[in-house]
Amino acid sequence: MIAVVLLGGLLGILNSTMAAVATGSLAAAFDASLSMVGWASTGFLLAVTATIPFTTWAVDRFGGRRLWLTGLALFVAGSLAAGLAWNVGSLIAFRALQGIGAGLLDPLVLILLARAAGPRRAGRVMGLMGVVLSLGPVLGPIAGGAVLHDLSWRWMFLLSVPIGLIAYLLALRVIPADSPAGRRAQVRLDVLGLALLAPGFAALVLALSQTAEQGAFIAWQALLPLAAGIALMLGYVVHALASRRTPPLIDVRLFASRGFTAGVTIMGLGGLANFATLFALPLYYQQAHGQGVLAAGLLMAPAGLGGAIAMPLAGGLSDRLGARGLAVGGAVLAGLSALAFTRIGADTAEMWPVLAALTIGLGMGCFSAPTMGSLYRSLPGPMVAQGSSVLYMLNQLGAALGVALVTLVLQTSGDPIAGFHGVFWLVVAAIAVVLAATPLLPGRPQVSADHPQAVTSGKASS
Numbered sequence: 292m293i294a295v296v297l298l299g300g301l302l303g304i305l306n307s308t309m310a311a312v313a314t315g316s317l318a319a320a321f322d323a324s325l326s327m328v329g330w331a332s333t334g335f336l337l338a339v340t341a342t343i344p345f346t347t348w349a350v351d352r353f354g355g356r357r358l359w360l361t362g363l364a365l366f367v368a369g370s371l372a373a374g375l376a377w378n379v380g381s382l383i384a385f386r387a388l389q390g391i392g393a394g395l396l397d398p399l400v401l402i403l404l405a406r407a408a409g410p411r412r413a414g415r416v417m418g419l420m421g422v423v424l425s426l427g428p429v430l431g432p433i434a435g436g437a438v439l440h441d442l443s444w445r446w447m448f449l450l451s452v453p454i455g456l457i458a459y460l461l462a463l464r465v466i467p468a469d470s471p472a473g474r475r476a477q478v479r480l481d482v483l484g485l486a487l488l489a490p491g492f493a494a495l496v497l498a499l500s501q502t503a504e505q506g507a508f509i510a511w512q513a514l515l516p517l518a519a520g521i522a523l524m525l526g527y528v529v530h531a532l533a534s535r536r537t538p539p540l541i542d543v544r545l546f547a548s549r550g551f552t553a554g555v556t557i558m559g560l561g562g563l564a565n566f567a568t569l570f571a572l573p574l575y576y577q578q579a580h581g582q583g584v585l586a587a588g589l590l591m592a593p594a595g596l597g598g599a600i601a602m603p604l605a606g607g608l609s610d611r612l613g614a615r616g617l618a619v620g621g622a623v624l625a626g627l628s629a630l631a632f633t634r635i636g637a638d639t640a641e642m643w644p645v646l647a648a649l650t651i652g653l654g655m656g657c658f659s660a661p662t663m664g665s666l667y668r669s670l671p672g673p674m675v676a677q678g679s680s681v682l683y684m685l686n687q688l689g690a691a692l693g694v695a696l697v698t699l700v701l702q703t704s705g706d707p708i709a710g711f712h713g714v715f716w717l718v719v720a721a722i723a724v725v726l727a728a729t730p731l732l733p734g735r736p737q738v739s740a741d742h743p744q745a746v747t748s749g750k751a752s753s
Contacts, residue, residue: 293404293419295461299363300400301423302451302458303393306370307335308431309438309447310386316444321379333500334383335390340496340687341489342394344540347680348480349395355403356466358395360459366392367455374449389448401679403466405667417663418606421656425598428569429591436585484530484540491523492684499691503698541677551678553731554666555685557618560721561659562689563696564625567721568594568651570697571714575644578707579637593645597652598659606660614661614732621657622726628654629722632715637708658725665733 310332317328350358369389376382400423404416438447498517505512531539546552572594573587582590605617628651635644663682670678697714704710 292465292467293416295458295465296359296400296403297419297423298454299359299396299458299462300420301427302366302455303339303389303396304423304427305431305434306389306448306451307332307339307393308428309435310335313435313439313444313447316439317379317382320444321382323379327379328382329504330383331379331386333497335386335393336496336500336687336691337493338387338390339394339397340684341493342391343398343680343684344485344488344492346395346398347540347676348485350399350402350676352480354468355399355406356462356468359399359403359462359466362392362395362399363455363459363462364392365389366396367452367459368392370448370451370455374445374447374452398676398679398683401663401683402676405675405679416606417667418603418660420663421602421606421660422599424659425595425602425652425656427595428566429588429595432573433585433588433592436588440585479537481534481537481540484527484534484537487523487527487530488540491520491527492688494520494523495688496691499688499695502695541681542674545674545677545681548669549731550669550733551666553728554662555682557658557662557725557728557732558682559685559689560725561655561662562686563693564629564718564721564725565594565598565655565693566690567693567697567714567718568629568648570694571701571711572644572648574701574707575635575711576641579711580641590641590645591648593649594652597649597654598656599652601653601656602660605657606664609661609664614665615729617661618658618729618732619726621654621659621661622722622729623654624657625651625654626719626722626726629715629718633712633719635711654722658729662732669733 314328314332317331318324321328346358353361366389369385369387369392372385373382373389376385400420401417404420435447438444438450494516498513498515498520501510501513501516527539528543531541531543569591572591573584576582576587576590577584601621605621609617628647631647632644632651635647666678666682667675696717700713700717701707701710704713
């Protein structure tokens with residue numbers, strides 16, 4: 292079951308990152324501007340972020356298996372339609388359909404895995420999920436470059452159709468049927484909360500995307516959605532605290548737990564540092580060493596490989612040792628690796644940035660998987676869906692912020708190497724905050740003889 296769920300989760304990540312390298316090809320195919328074609332990726336991302344809050348409620352209302360199959364069906368239909376798109380408008384619409392499917396699948400990966408694993412194996416299973424999160428953003432551009440080298444751009448979307456169908460058939464066989472979650476299934480949808488939270492979070496992501504496109508935080512294209520997003524999110528907080536009849540989609544009182552707040556903060560900043568690294572490294576290899584797109588993607592791969600190696604190991608160890616020590620060690624290693632990138636220049640042999648990329652991936656994996664595992668050990672069962680949505684949304688927001696900051700730093704720097712150094716000073720700062728937050732993570736898991744459920748010790752878990 293775990294492998295099937297991870298296969299479905301990998302589809303959305305691969306497809307979104309594959310499409311990112313095809314902007315030029317799509318613009319030429321549709322005779323459209325780069326900014327217009329860019330909405331194919333932006334529309335996908337906005338659809339994902341707007342759907343995630345709905346998934347929080349729907350998983351209990353309809354059951355995880357039924358919602359998973361629905362998400363896969365929508366994603367496959369969107370992939371087929373995008374591959375057959377006849378103009379840029381139809382491509383944007385079908386990519387949004389893909390995004391709705393991915394918005395159901397992405398948080399469900401975490402929810403289904405957490406429920407299947409239980410508290411005692413949370414770290415191990417979240418470590419396996421971390422392999423997908425680490426390799427997906429790296430393999431996507433490599434696969435996209437390979438497809439564009441030999442095939443039409445349409446195959447970037449059409450190849451997802453047979454893979455998605457295989458994932459659907461496997462899911463029918465291995466994901467157990469589940470009934471809606473008892474009394475929670477009868478809870479009415481928080482319509483007002485959804486109307487505030489979904490567009491509010493999507494507006495924040497849009498503001499960051501426009502910051503990257505315009506190269507400035509003060510551009511009106513970024514400021515308008517930023518102001519709208521902040522207003523809607525504040526409105527949601529007021530609504531959630533005042534709600535009495537209908538439980539809110541996400542209970543903001545979750546953030547009263549220091550362990551939960553520390554965990555989602557670490558994952559948000561980890562997303563920022565990870566995507567800033569993955570976005571800056573290919574540009575360094577292209578601009579400083581004259582590498583092509585495919586070669587730059589391959590040289591970037593050690594960053595994802597490091598995370599894929601570290602996450603399962605660190606996640607499994609955290610089930611016995613707790614998250615704090617592993618997270619501290621990972622943050623130190625990642626911080627030192629980011630610091631090493633600030634010393635790399637145009638004449639540095641490629642071996643050194645490759646090694647630094649591997650170690651920064653190892654470090655991020657060592658703090659990410661234990662942090663995710665600690666979140667699911669400390670959350671009560673009914674709150675797993677809400678915790679998963681918060682975790683995924685903040686990680687997405689961190690990733691969007693990372694890309695926006697990299698773009699802004701590189702565009703305002705005097706030369707590419709100075710900009711590259713500036714990016715990694717930002718990564719160092721983000722990881723320093725991660726290191727400061729690690730003492731607030733839950734302590735060593737313990738097992739009760741009467742109730743063989745893992746619980747966490749230490750004040751930070753309360």
